[in-house]
Amino acid sequence: MYKLKVLVVDDHPMVLEGMQAMLSQIDFVLVTGLARNAYEAMELLKADMPDVVITDINMPEISGIELATKIKKEYPVIKIIAMSTFNERSYISQMIAQGASGYLLKSASKEEIEEALQTASSNKLYMSLSLELSRKEQQDITNRPTLTSREKEILILIAEGYTNPQIAEQLFVSPYTVDSHRKNLLTKFAVNNTAGLIKLAVKYGMV
Amino acid sequence: MYKLKVLVVDDHPMVLEGMQAMLSQIDFVLVTGLARNAYEAMELLKADMPDVVITDINMPEISGIELATKIKKEYPVIKIIAMSTFNERSYISQMIAQGASGYLLKSASKEEIEEALQTASSNKLYMSLSLELSRKEQQDITNRPTLTSREKEILILIAEGYTNPQIAEQLFVSPYTVDSHRKNLLTKFAVNNTAGLIKLAVKYGMV
DNA sequence: GGAAAAATCCCCCTAAAGAGGGATTGACCA
DNA sequence: TGGTCAATCCCTCTTTAGGGGGATTTTTCC
CATH class of the missing domain: 3.40.50.2300 (Response regulator)
Known part of the structure; x- marks a missing residue:
């Protein structure tokens, strides 16, 4: 056996x-x-x-x-x-x-x-x-958005407390680009500001 | 024996x-x-x-x-x-x-x-x-700031995604007051923006 | 090779946040 | 009864963020 x-x-x-x-x-x-x-x-x-x-x-x-x-x-x-x-x-x-x-x-x-x-x-x-699993937890699993690798990268930097210009500098891209990704993150997470974004991101274990 | x-x-x-x-x-x-x-x-x-x-x-x-x-x-x-x-x-x-x-x-x-x-x-x-106590817990305990009841209240509302004016309205106080508390929160958590604040608050289980 | 997805960049405009100040009131307490 | 602390409120100024567009270039993958 x-x-x-x-x-x-x-x-x-x-x-x-x-x-x-x-x-x-x-x-x-x-x-x-x-x-x-x-x-x-x-x-x-x-x-x-x-x-x-x-x-x-x-x-x-x-x-x-x-x-x-x-x-x-x-x-x-x-x-x-x-x-x-x-x-x-x-x-x-x-x-x-x-x-x-x-x-x-x-x-x-x-x-x-x-x-x-x-x-x-x-x-x-x-x-x-x-x-x-509570209803809320179920939702967490199903609602967790799929991020592109660049988005994940930027999300982490946002959570670290960096501003768009700072992130742009680190990634050698334009602040406009960072801003675009940031807006996409807000859309994907269905929130309307950084507070909501980071709260969910931490709960989802993405940062 | x-x-x-x-x-x-x-x-x-x-x-x-x-x-x-x-x-x-x-x-x-x-x-x-x-x-x-x-x-x-x-x-x-x-x-x-x-x-x-x-x-x-x-x-x-x-x-x-x-x-x-x-x-x-x-x-x-x-x-x-x-x-x-x-x-x-x-x-x-x-x-x-x-x-x-x-x-x-x-x-x-x-x-x-x-x-x-x-x-x-x-x-x-x-x-x-x-x-x-694990290293993380030790840190959590020593670094976790002590908040006043009003600060806790406002921290939670920030995490919910409300803006200062919205919070002010809910708590029947001036937006200036909310702003003051918010600044104190940033100081107490030793961060410089909302992203860092919420990240820590979630990790500390405060929201 | 061509479509889709991802990543990049640009603009305008308004709202909000953050960094500095500072002041007043009331409660609690030693 | 003087001191500390919490909570409130006010002001200015600069930076960031957020909402709305749109466009171009790379990848990626079938």
Whole structure:
């Protein structure tokens, strides 16, 4: 029987130990490693090439979202399951956007974890049962605009507090150009000023 | 060698398993039971009479605080160590008031748990408060400015996308007043425009 | 090779924001 | 009872942002 190789990433030792204990009770799973941060995770990835990475979203230094981005870029075949407490649900959409195949709450039972792994490894999307996305959160996912690479770039600079002329200088383009992109951003986000723009951008994890 | 009998109470299976795994690595500890809620805990208490109960604060139905009250009433000799995520720190004082002998964060390491148990069983008070805050949280706490109630109010309206005149109208004050508050906000957040302001405000959870 | 999408640039005009000042009132408090 | 702080209000001036146009040049992709 082929065992699913799983790597667990979390900065809390207790979660790491708990996950390992629960995963070891699932017969088709083999825990290949435990990482306390994204750096360790990337090391262990290279060494073991797991099938699935279960990662906490909220970690210091490098978040689970950033980690997911890196993993998907270097090893697109690896499935990623995001994990968080119920207090941090706003990040789910970001994880999904980064290619996560599932979402687990830390309150998950052994059965839920098992199901998440099975679902993810069969190329489907698993969502923690106890997880009812609020209407607003649903909207967040569906309404998040698609930005061009230039727009993303400019959005980040706006969020950093740079003005149009400053951004123009940095990007070696005309202030008019920056202004055009900025207007497009406002349109795409359906807001009418910078405050609304940045609020959404932060919530969507784009800055 | 006498082993310290420990009962763990938490509604999250993962924490329960993780705690057990970590406690089993401590040689002077014997885990006598795992309970998923206060009812189970009271049952197991009767059967095993542990020396220490490690309990989550935030549990459905009966909270850790209520559980502590009951335990202290019926078995005053049992030591109680409260446990929570860093999001729930406001309950600490209540736990202490109910006779808890220690306080652990769920991000605690094996060493911290060990120390908490030793401290508690020697009738002293263990606190893991300041220890394990992440860098980001530390920063958030130290850099997060203190706002007056009016400033908070106006900050939220700015984030909603309202302009100064619109805010002034809503709050029945002069646009000059709103402008003053807005300037104070920029100063307090140490940014120089709305983009930077809102970015931080969202990150600090103020909007 | 040609259409679509992205990126670039330009103009006008008005509203809003930001950087400087400063002043007054009332509340709380040591 | 004097000091601090919050909240209010006022003024000037410059820069930025936002709403409305439109146009051209690169990429990208089928």
